[in-house]
Amino acid sequence: MATSSIDATLAAAIDADTSTEEILLAATNHDLDALRKLFEKYDAKVQDADSGYSPLHAAIAACEPDDDFANDMEVNGAGDAINGHALSEESALETVKLLFENGAIWNELDKNDETPGCMALRLGLHQIYDAFVDAGVRAELLFTMLDDYEPLPDEPPPDEPPTGDETLDEDIVGFEPAPKRNEPLPRNLNGTQDIDGFEPNPNPSYKVEEDESPGAQPRQGTNAMEVVDDAAATPGHQTEPVLTNPNVNSEDYLKSTLTYSGDRLLDSDKNAVMMDWETEIMKMSADKLCPKQGLRTMNVGFGMGIVDSMFLANSPSMHHIVEAHPQVIERMRSQGWFEKPNVRIHRGKWQDVLPKLVEEGVSLDAMYYDTYAEDYKDLKEFFDEYVIALLESDGMFGFYNGLGADRQVCYDVYTKVVEIHLDEAGLDVEWTDIAVPDLAARGEWEGVRRPYWANIKTYRLPTCKFVG
DSSP states (O other): OHHHHHHHHHHHHHHHHHHHHHHHHHHHTTOHHHHHHHTTTOOSOOOOTTTOOOHHHHHHHTTSOOGGGGGGOEEOTTSOEEOTTSOOHHHHHHHHHHHHHTTOOTTOOOTTSOOHHHHHHHTTOHHHHHHHHHHHHHHHHHHHHHHHOOOOTTSOOTTSOOOSOSOOGGGSTTOOOOOOTTSOOOSEETTEEOOTTOSOOOOSSOOBOBOOSTTSOOSSSTTOOOOEEOTTOOOOOOOOOOOSOTTOOHHHHHHSOOEEETTEEEOTTSOEEEEGGGHHHHHHHHHHHOOSTTOEEEEEOOTTSHHHHHHHHTOOSEEEEEEOOHHHHHHHHHTTGGGSTTEEEEESOHHHHHHHHHHHTOOEEEEEEOOSSOOHHHHHHIIIIIIHHHEEEEEEEEEOOOTTTTSHHHHHHHHHHHHHHHHHTTEEEEEEEEEOOOTTTTTTTTTOSOOTTTTOOEEEEEEEEEOO
8 A cells, every 4th residue: 555655646746847848839720729638737837947948938849940040031921930840930829828827937048048928929920929918918917906906904914724605716716826925926916027127216317306394305415325426436347246236126226326427317226217318208108298398297206306307397387396206306406497487396205205296286288207216106197096086188198118028018118007907097198109219238237237228129108187
């Protein structure tokens, strides 16, 4: 009896050792029958130890033509590259759908730092790429729903066991349980994996402000940051610094030392807060939001003051600036922004400043959001709560669209996600495409830790107005 139990355990161990290879092979061959049989015991969350390929990577890579037959490549009517030595996009798409149904992670990275969606785009597999964008949108919408979840009044407190009558997440087929309160999010949840560029920061820019009321950030004192302007710094070899804020969160950012260096503003870890190449984006944003003189405008997140200068060039009757970083505030003072006519500066976080402006009855014709080190949920709160409260019915709203700007698939996913949420908030969005220059060739990323626009060719500029 004991021997039989040992044999069964050993057989199970051997079976487990080969399951990853079997799933990857079946995915490579687009063998749906084999995959369905394997998924009776296993799910699709596996990776090859050497290449880092997930089953999604494997299914898409099977469509890549062999180099030896590149000259024989044919292109079908949908624009998909295929030849006799590569499997078809149609069979790959069916395989991808089956893998998604069995827990495959849509944005998992391989050893080349490439997601399956990035691979599909590179190979010209546009139908598959669209399927990855749709999967990403579904996952991120679900994340938002989980983030907004609040327990119903009759639910047991977190420290009390369920009575047995509740419907549990574990009982829902295909749905992984939401993390318990006070526990960190798991790395993978409902088909999404955290990757650089998909921390949804509404991004490159940032935010901060000025409000002299109690609780506002101190204007200057023991915690004030020293202004560093190193345009004339002596070049030399530098070792890689220890990152003081690798996840770039808002609270640590507001305590960090910034560096104004000629045409850029960097945080303490050499992340780009704002760069001069964004001037065209800022000018077009300001012109669309403030097309005539005499309007009441607001920008949240001063940075280098690029968009604020563009707003003032259009002669608003009043321009509000919300900024929270004490070092940026001091820079604004030294540049005379506090003395400019028709400019009102609010020092503090917008989450603290805007409710007070609502109480004052402030009305605006144009609002622009360009914060740094905040998440997508902050942008969503901004237009859900405060654009509606402060903007006139015929006013315009815009934001710096750096959502997921490290990878095209992530950028496309968040473009759709934010469009859906804007619509839910009663806002219609119009997109204007602007070509992103070859920043690497221009040396824009020298001295910057993470080149967040390296893989994006087109910036999508949003201009929003109330529906109807």
